[in-house]
Amino acid sequence: MSTEEKSLHFIEQIIEDSLASGFPQDKLRFRFPPEPNGYLHIGHAKSICLNFGLGLKYNAPVNLRFDDTNPAKEEQEYVDSIKEDIQWLGFNWTEERYSSDYFQQLYDWAIAMIKNGKAYIDSQSSEDMATQKGTPTQSGVDGPFRNRTVEENLTLFEGMKNGDFPEGSHVLRAKIDMASTNMLMRDPLMYRVLHRHHHRTGNDWNIYPMYDYAHGESDYIEQISHSICTLEFVMHRELYNWFLDQIYDANKVRPNQYEFARLNLNYTVMSKRKLLQLVQDKVVNGWDDPRMPTISGLRRRGYTAKSIRNFCETIGVAKRENIIDVSLLDFCLREDLNKTAPRVMAVLDPVKLVITNYPSDKIEWLDAENNQEDESAGFRKVPFSRELYIEREDFLEIAPAKFFRLSIGNEVRLKNGYIIKGESVTKDFNSNITEIQVTYDADSRSGSGSEASQRKVAGTLHWVSIKQAIKAEVRLYDRLFIDEEPDSHKEKNFLEFMNKSSLEIVKGFVEPSLADVKPNDKFQFQRLGYFNVDKDSTLSKLVFNKTVGLKDAWEEKGKKEENSINNALKEINKYFKVATRDERIAIRKAIGETLSGIANYSLLQNSFKKNINNNKTSLLFAHFILKYSNLKSSDFDKEELSKLYLMSLRSESTFVRSRALLNLLNLEYDSDFVNSFKNEILKLKTTPTKSTTERELEFIDQVLNKQ
Numbered sequence: 001m002s003t004e005e006k007s008l009h010f011i012e013q014i015i016e017d018s019l020a021s022g023f024p025q026d027k028l029r030f031r032f033p034p035e036p037n038g039y040l041h042i043g044h045a046k047s048i049c050l051n052f053g054l055g056l057k058y059n060a061p062v063n064l065r066f067d068d069t070n071p072a073k074e075e076q077e078y079v080d081s082i083k084e085d086i087q088w089l090g091f092n093w094t095e096e097r098y099s100s101d102y103f104q105q106l107y108d109w110a111i112a113m114i115k116n117g118k119a120y121i122d123s124q125s126s127e128d129m130a131t132q133k134g135t136p137t138q139s140g141v142d143g144p145f146r147n148r149t150v151e152e153n154l155t156l157f158e159g160m161k162n163g164d165f166p167e168g169s170h171v172l173r174a175k176i177d178m179a180s181t182n183m184l185m186r187d188p189l190m191y192r193v194l195h196r197h198h199h200r201t202g203n204d205w206n207i208y209p210m211y212d213y214a215h216g217e218s219d220y221i222e223q224i225s226h227s228i229c230t231l232e233f234v235m236h237r238e239l240y241n242w243f244l245d246q247i248y249d250a251n252k253v254r255p256n257q258y259e260f261a262r263l264n265l266n267y268t269v270m271s272k273r274k275l276l277q278l279v280q281d282k283v284v285n286g287w288d289d290p291r292m293p294t295i296s297g298l299r300r301r302g303y304t305a306k307s308i309r310n311f312c313e314t315i316g317v318a319k320r321e322n323i324i325d326v327s328l329l330d331f332c333l334r335e336d337l338n339k340t341a342p343r344v345m346a347v348l349d350p351v352k353l354v355i356t357n358y359p360s361d362k363i364e365w366l367d368a369e370n371n372q373e374d375e376s377a378g379f380r381k382v383p384f385s386r387e388l389y390i391e392r393e394d395f396l397e398i399a400p401a402k403f404f405r406l407s408i409g410n411e412v413r414l415k416n417g418y419i420i421k422g423e424s425v426t427k428d429f430n431s432n433i434t435e436i437q438v439t440y441d442a443d444s445r446s447g448s449g450s451e452a453s454q455r456k457v458a459g460t461l462h463w464v465s466i467k468q469a470i471k472a473e474v475r476l477y478d479r480l481f482i483d484e485e486p487d488s489h490k491e492k493n494f495l496e497f498m499n500k501s502s503l504e505i506v507k508g509f510v511e512p513s514l515a516d517v518k519p520n521d522k523f524q525f526q527r528l529g530y531f532n533v534d535k536d537s538t539l540s541k542l543v544f545n546k547t548v549g550l551k552d553a554w555e556e557k558g559k560k561e562e563n564s565i566n567n568a569l570k571e572i573n574k575y576f577k578v579a580t581r582d583e584r585i586a587i588r589k590a591i592g593e594t595l596s597g598i599a600n601y602s603l604l605q606n607s608f609k610k611n612i613n614n615n616k617t618s619l620l621f622a623h624f625i626l627k628y629s630n631l632k633s634s635d636f637d638k639e640e641l642s643k644l645y646l647m648s649l650r651s652e653s654t655f656v657r658s659r660a661l662l663n664l665l666n667l668e669y670d671s672d673f674v675n676s677f678k679n680e681i682l683k684l685k686t687t688p689t690k691s692t693t694e695r696e697l698e699f700i701d702q703v704l705n706k707q
Contacts, residue, residue, distance in 0.1 A: 009317035011050065011228060014258055015058065018225070027253050028060035028225050032086070032093070033215065035067045036078040036199075038272040039287040039294040040085045042308070042329070046263040049312040051228060052091035061094035063222055068100050069214045071196040079199070081287070085295040089305045095222075099214045100200045102221050106209050107161070109217065109247055110172060110190060114153045118246060119190060120146055121156040122173045129171075133178070133186050140178035140186045160193050163206035167193045174213075176242060184239050188212055216240040219255040220247065227255045230262035231321060263315065264323045266484040267554070268293045269494055274487060283498065284480070290534075290545050291480040291502050301477060302522055302532025302547030304340075307333040326479070327555050330548050337522060337530045337547070342370045342377065345415065345462045346525040346544075348474055348508035350389035352435045352466070355420060358386040363465070367447065368416045371524075380513050383468040384417050389509050390463050395436055397425055404459035406436070411457045415526060419444035419457055462526045469509035472542040475534065476504040479554065483601040492635070497601060510542065517542065524550075561598050565607050568594045572617045572624075576655065584655075591621075592628035604629050608636065612644045616653040623648065623659040627666075642676065649680040654691045657684065661699035665706060674703070 008016065019025055032051045034040060040048075055062035064086065068074050086093065099106075113119040122129065122145045134140035148156075160170055172191035180186055190213045195206055219227045227240075237257045248254055262270075269275065270293065278284045278292070287294050290301030298308065311332040315324055345368075364384040370377035390406070399407035406412045408422045418440040426435040443452035479499055483489075486497040514523070521533045529549040537543040568591045575587050598604060608625045611618035622644055626633070633641075648660035661681070664674055684692070685700045 010319060011054070011226075011258060011260060011317055012057070015054070015226060023225070025058065025060075027223070028058050029063070029223055029253075030054050030060060030226060030228070031063040031065050031097075031219070031222060031224050033065045033067050033218075034082050035070070035073075035211075036075065036082060037070065037073040038078060038276055039081050039292075039296055041270055041272075041275065041293045041295065042265060042268075042298065043263040043270045043293075044085075045089065045295060045308050046312045046315070047228075047230070048086055048089055048091060049309055050260070050317060052086075052093075054226075054228075055094075062091075063095045063097050063224070064093035065097040065099065065218060065222065067211060067215055067218070068098050068198070068200065069209050069211055071194060071198040071208065074199055076199045081296060085299075088299060089295070089308065097218075097222060098200060099209070099218045100198060102214070102218055103201060103205055103209070105221065106214055106217055107207075110209075110213075111154070111157070113174070113190075113246055114157060114172075115150055116246075117150065118175050119153070119172055120148050120175055121153045121160075121170050122146070122187075123156075123170050126168070133183065136183060140183075142178055143187075146175065146178075146187070157191075157207075160191065160207045161205070163195065165193055167195060169193060172207075174242070182235060182238055184212070184235055185242070188239060212236060212239055213243055216243050216255065216257070217247065220244055220252070223253045224255045225253055227257045229257060229259055231259045231319075232262070233257070234259050259319075261318045261321045263312075264321065265293065265326050265329070266323050267326050267479045267481050267486070269481070269487045271487065274494060277495075278480075281495075283495070290475070290477045299520075300532070300535065301545050302337075302520075302530060303329075303333055304336050304522075307336040310336065323485070327552050330552060333548055334530070334550070337524065339373050340371075341522045341524045341530055343368075343372075343526050344511055344514060344523045345382065345464055346472070346474070346508055346510040346514075346528065346531075347389040347391055347462070347464050347469075348476075348506050348525075348528065349392045350509055351392040351395065351433060353388045353390050353420075353463070354435060354437050355386050355388070355440045356423065356437050357439045360386050362386070363467075366416045366445075382416060382511050382513065383465040384414075385465045385467055387466040388414070388463045389466055389469060390436075390461050392433075394461050395422070395433070397433070406438070406458075406461060411455075413444075413446065413457050413460045415460050415462050416446050417463070418442070418446070419452070419455060462528075464509050464511050466509075468512045470512055470515055470542060472508050472510045472514075472544055474506050474508045474531070474544045474546065476506060476546045478502045478504075482599050485602055489601070489605075489635075490637075510544075514542065515539075522547070558600070558603075561600055561603055564594050564598060565603065568624075569611075569617070569621050572621050575620065576616065576653070588624070591624055595625060595628040596630060598629065601631065601635075604631055605635070609640060612640060612647065614647055614651075616651055616656050619644065619648050619651055619656045620653070620659055623656070623663055626663050627659070638673070641673075645677055646680065649677060649684065652689070652691065654693050654696050658693070658696045658699055661696070661703050665699065665703050674706070678704070 030051045032048055052062050066079060122143055124143055132141055132143045156170055157172060159165055171189050173187045174190055176185050176187055178186050189210045191207045191209055194208050197203055240257050279287055284292055288296035288300045290297055311329045365381040366384050367379045368382045369379055394405040396403055396407050406422050411419050411421045413419050420438040420440045422438055424437045425433050428434050441452050443450045445453060478501055480502050481497045482499045483497040487494040517533045519533050519535045519537055523531050525531050530547040531544040532547050534543040534545045571587055571591055575584055578584055604625060608622050611622040645660055648656050651657055681700055681703055
């Protein structure tokens with residue numbers, strides 16, 4: 001096998017095998033088949049890149065087909081946005097098709113299936129049909145209408161089409177096998193009555209085909225050779241093939257379905273229903289809110305099409321589901337923007353800096369490199385004057401040893417400018433610094449080649465000249481959720497994990513070279529991150545969106561929290577070794593402060609589960625998580641809680657037993673839960689061990705009295 005063959009992903013290998021088996025290359029045809037019931041998100045980008053990428057690789061046509069079979073949820077707005085997103089990603093379709101183009105053909109095939117005894121009208125309620133269908137472990141049973149005559153079925157189906165019946169009164173079902181182990185094969189629905197206006201066919205139809213029926217037959221009409229979908233459709237493949245069996249002509253290409261793992265990203269939700277909820281509940285400002293994982297939201301935030309394509313190529317095409325770290329997407333973005341985004345200076349939290357020995361009426365225009373990664377980017381001129389803005393965090397009046405920014409008595413360089421030294425400050429009545437006074441070394445201008453210009457200083461600061469600075473609104477976006485898997489926790493609403501700091505709007509200042517920017521222009525604000533000009537921006541009011549920081553702050557935060565958990569667990573060991581109660585209280589307090597400062601729900605949950613074992617250190621730590629973290633008692637699985645308390649009450653350590661008793665006493669549990677440990681607690685009272693203390697006995701009595 002060649003190196004090239006080894007690098008093929010499994011879908012490409014399937015296609016190569018088809019060609020090797022004699023399938024004509026000119027018969028290869030692919031499609032991207034979105035439902036126009038929402039905006040595309042980053043998960044769809046993977047499917048777009050896969051399908052259109054195959055078209056480019058094999059020089060084969062790729063259709064854009066809208067599976068528009070549910071007028072209750074579909075809108076022209078979604079159609080338009082989908083087309084815009086695909087083109088923005090850099091792809092063009094061969095033909096624009098719609099399942100609604102085939103409504104008459106699908107109806108005619110359904111008539112033929114009724115005549116062939118392969119479909120019938122069912123008039124049961126949806127509840128009765130669900131009962132009659134059985135369960136995964138119990139076969140279904142034939143419904144009361146399964147053996148209607150062909151004539152009766154045709155008459156009813158015609159009436160459904162003509163609008164003679166209300167919604168929910170009748171459905172057309174395929175007549176397959178009510179005992180099938182695949183529940184999708186137990187007489188699935190083909191048509192339902194919907195008196196809804198369709199965005200393309202208007203009010204021409206009162207019945208609409210179900211997705212499972214229309215999808216495969218549409219592939220057949222378009223002569224799609226390889227129908228590629230995500231893994232949740234594996235069980236649908238049998239039905240896909242059954243519907244094709246009813247119409248297949250051996251002289252035509254028969255589509256085959258293949259499944260790949262969809263894209264799952266942490267710190268986000270990918271469900272269209274949940275994304276729609278965010279929009280409808282005004283949690284976000286529309287589908288293109290820069291915090292949304294929609295392609296339009298990513299575009300507005302400042303992500304590039306190339307970075308998304310590179311991301312999809314990097315994660316590859318696999319058969320197994322996994323969760324991709326959103327940091328990888330950000331890495332692909334930084335890699336692209338680092339090469340293409342011009343460097344500029346902006347100050348987002350300004351404090352005034354006055355160079356006392358610089359002439360008050362002087363303005364210098366300094367050379368500033370546009371992008372050190374691109375030699376052809378050249379230089380621009382930035383104004384330098386006596387009064388500047390710098391970032392407030394870049395100055396401390398009295399600084400620690402490793403503070404590499406400006407402080408009184410210390411020197412730093414102003415980017416592209418001079419070396420300055422902190423001299424004094426002016427404060428307001430609340431002791432807030434309103435002005436910093438510095439002096440500059442006139443011989444130290446950057447790039448001058450002078451001895452002074454080559455002097456080593458603590459750091460380099462960005463700045464803007466106050467007189468020429470342009471005001472700007474800067475929207476600092478962050479991840480929408482604070483948890484890695486916000487929609488994966490039982491009995492928890494994903495909205496509970498919203499990041500309250502996902503958007504902060506500040507008023508900053510940018511250098512004058514940005515006066516004529518246009519929406520979607522991208523820049524690196526030096527030392528701050530990458531920013532995109534928002535569509536709300538005008539010549540009189542500049543608006544920038546923070547796209548991504550220069551470094552992955554979440555990765556650093558995640559590592560910090562993981563280290564905090566690990567260090568806190570190590571501290572537990574000391575708890576058992578110290579001699580006095582005061583020492584134990586100090587350790588407990590420090591651990592409590594650490595745990596209360598951790599916001600990552602999944603990290604706390606996983607740490608809690610991991611420490612439910614017969615080890616006194618682990619058990620005590622799990623109880624400290626219960627006691628001090630921001631999680632509620634209802635956030636924990638009751639079986640795991642029961643296991644923890646049983647192990648703890650039977651522990652050899654009085655510290656573990658006492659903490660378990662205190663948690664039972666103080667945390668909000670229902671009385672039945674507490675009562676379930678009554679016998680264990682009574683044993684502790686009636687048969688104390690050598691390690692049992694008077695305090696523990698007091699806790700035992702308090703818990704028993706509470707019961």
